[in-house]
Amino acid sequence: MAEAVRHVQVIAAQCTAMGPLSQLEKAARELHDALTDPMLGGCQARTGEYPSLLIGDDLTPQDIDKAVDAVVRQAKADGAVLVLALLGHGFTPPQRTDLYFMVRNSTTQSLRSAVDVGRLITEAADEPGIDGVIAIVDTCHAAGGVPDAGRLAGGVRAGRSRLAILTAAAADQPARDMCLSLSLARTLKDGVPGAGPALYIDRTLAETLRDQVSGQVIGRAEYDQDPFPLEGLWLARNPSNIANAHADVVGPLGLQDLSQSVDMWRGPRRSPGRLTRSTLLELEKFISCGRVDDELDSASRAWVDDVVTALLEVFRTKEFLADVLAGSLTSDLLRSAGRLAGFPSRAEGTVPLRDLLEYAVLRAQPLDGAPWKGLARFVAALLHEAGISHVDPRLQEWARRLHLVTEVNDAFGEFAEARQRRALRLVVSLVGAWTEWPEEVDAWLLHGSADLPLHQRFPCEPGGAHGVAQAIGAAMMWARRELPHPELLEHVDIAAPAHLLARWYPEEEKVGRYLLGAKYSVIPRWSGRLDEAEDNAEINDAARKALKKMSSCAAAPVEWIDSDALLDRSALEYRLSTGQYDAAIGVDHSPDDLEEVLELLLPFAPIVLWPRSGTRPDQDQLRGLVQERWHELPDGLAAAYRHRWGAHQHCVACLGDIRTVWHDEGWLEFCRPFEYRVVTTPEEEA
Structure with missing residues (x-):
């Protein structure tokens, strides 16, 4: 959209x-x-x-x-x-x-x-x-x-x-x-x-x-x-x-589909600028009457009928949601539900509830799924985010009317399980790697039911990338022992300094029999937010404000930096320090001094993106790719990297070519204790 x-x-x-x-x-x-x-x-x-x-x-x-x-x-x-x-x-x-x-x-x-x-x-x-x-x-x-x-x-x-x-x-x-x-x-x-x-x-x-x-x-x-x-x-x-202006009016996507289907059925004609429920009801009645000469083009007529039926259901579902969510329906809730349902950010449109529902009925319907399955998924996501149970009588009545009880229950189960899986994470920090590779790594096991994360330290033997991979493997074995049956670890966060983030791809390290990213979702973080630094509270609060602002954006909230902007680093640092970049930052090319660029950008942005070294995507192509696939990030990168290892390895540009350092609200909460604690050196520890 x-x-x-x-x-x-x-x-x-x-x-x-x-x-x-x-x-x-x-x-x-x-x-x-x-x-x-x-x-x-x-x-x-x-x-x-x-x-x-x-x-x-x-x-x-x-x-x-x-x-x-x-x-x-x-x-x-x-x-x-x-x-x-x-x-x-x-x-x-x-x-x-x-x-x-x-x-x-x-x-x-x-x-x-x-x-x-x-x-x-x-x-x-x-x-x-x-x-x-x-x-x-x-x-x-x-x-x-x-x-x-x-x-x-x-x-x-x-x-x-x-x-x-x-x-x-x-x-x-x-x-x-x-x-x-x-x-x-x-x-x-x-x-x-x-x-x-x-x-x-x-x-x-x-x-x-x-x-x-x-x-x-x-x-x-x-x-x-x-x-x-x-x-x-x-x-x-x-x-x-x-x-x-927006009451009882069909949105742009519905108007587009209806215009195209009517043109196919009746030939090109100018559609009215506003389509109301009464207009659709009149068209539905006209279609149902039928005419002999329509039989030669029954497929086109059926398409019009499908679009009209879908748009009328949008009106009915809007009334249902307005009743169930009367005190909690907000734009932020709608955006969050759209992302949870897997809709692209552009689906939010100018009138989020109307436009998301239109996307659900006109674009999100799988070819092999039950009728209205896309709508069931979005409604379930919306009520799940609002904290309303799947056994709410009003929801069950709506689902029965559309024969969607199973689909709604399945979606609620999927979202609850995904939330539980996301809360279970292993964090591995290379915070001590000041110049090259660390001698040891810290690991924390974050469990949704635990008040405090479990912590353990693992030596990197031998040194270098191989030693780090060995330490990550040891940390994962430790995490598995600590987890109660039948919980499984799926998410691994790797916190590393800028000089390693610029050239090291942790998901490609072999840990045991597999590459780390083959079986786990790996998200790179910047270890600078875990350092002993006086300004960590300041930069983390700035990141929280930026994330809050970004959450209200319909499109990808990325400010792009090109090669011209990098020529004058002092001017760029001035713009960063004056808050002129207050969203995600994307570098639209792969600079030769990527390490220095990341050192400059990472304290100022919760999310930084850049193309993988060795790839040369067109600037517009890279920006368009991020815009199109933003709603899949960061979790979608795990699958994208796996595809890149196989069939997509030599494509011109794909999501697997995007590198990122991603600090979301959950990660910033994990960082909060590091903002104020006193860190002792190993020699000072009792």
Whole structure:
């Protein structure tokens, strides 16, 4: 459901030659806040080197190009709509109407000192994979930024793209006081009565803004030659219609499937923008009546019937869940249930309950499973996460109605068993490996029923990687002896310093007859969080905050670092220390000095990812792979590594090429005692 992802880039630039704009920063921040509000613009805010809000009095044309290039690549990877806003000074050359966006050292005598707005917007809209571009241009002569339609028609997409532009003034007219951006931000927050559930760059929005702004002509333009859009090119949800905008309405995935099935059955036709339960009931009745000429295409008619039946069940199940979870239904609970059910993060959509249920009935149904099995799994996951028993009478009644009693009970049993297995872990720490390999390792056995983990220390004999493997094997034998029958160890956490994480793959060590990762799920951790260090409490608390923020993200919450960012380590460290990276960090290539890079990044991020040494995946391919498979991480890496040893060993890029250090909430809780304890040396021990 890539239609649920939206990206934004707001750029506000001062120009020395044209004088400061006193309202620029306020306008940019208010517009960015409205566009990234989950209930309004629904765009994803970004931090890092090129954040989604870029304000500066020292920006260059190259800065603008790089920022837009970064967000275009992200929107392409996500199949997303991109909202691009340019705020500041602009000029048009003599005898021409082409708009140039001005930055610090721009002058009206040099086109190279400024940014060609038409080119910038055209290239973004023409990028394959982007679902559409919405541009907001708040400069003098803003209408000059509207691209020539011929530039799009002759592009790489042969014109099959979508673009909507809102401009602050005519091509021969100044714009003052950031009126467009301030009025637009206010309008997005207040809404437009009677405009429907969403606001578009259409006549209604333009006239609303013109009523608020005088002395300059607010303009708009639209280009639409994409025959297969995922949804309408909306700018924001309409707060004036928020009470009923999502009530009783089919979501994007349901609308897409219904449109395709109806087109197959009745031929191409325009579907209504909103589909309600009453609309579906009317269609269901029409289908049930049947017609003689339909018999020649009974398969297409049956497809429509299946989609309508599924969407009507979404409405019924929503009512059931609203009753059972009246006091506990939250967005975080829905996201957690979606991950537990194995749904990709994009399934959460813009209205999580509706969109997850639609995914369950339209995408998560196994071909060989009982009808509604995907729905049973999601509902069971949701109630399991909410702490509601599988014997709750309301759940049993719902399951009986759909003949899903066995499927619901099986799912509850699976989730309970998986939770118990995850709570049972062996932690092996190489914390003493300051330069090379350690002389001994520490091991802890974490058991869900135990208040304190069991601890033991094992020597590494002989030294090196082989000695460490021997010590891990001894630790596993010890853990097996300590476990009560019939419990089995499945999860092994290996905590190692950065210099080993950069070159050592613990799952590939032979421990006994098998490689460690052949029979166990191995998750690498950074041993620095177990060191005796004064700042461990600080970095762990920062990691907890980052994980909490990441849990509310619909898409993969990864901030990517490319080779350019690594060229200036002091600048990168400054951005890290000022909190500009507050999510997972991905290095989109394999740097030669990976050890030093990890040493820099690991204290600042709970999760760090990078490609395996020796692999050379394309940057967009790597980022897209993480985006697509994020919901499987980190546990899914164990199977991915096993596949890589066999049939996938020589593939161009796969999940098995991803290396990671992963610190989740459970690991940070394990680290908590190390934040304050006094560690004695072996010589000081009694």
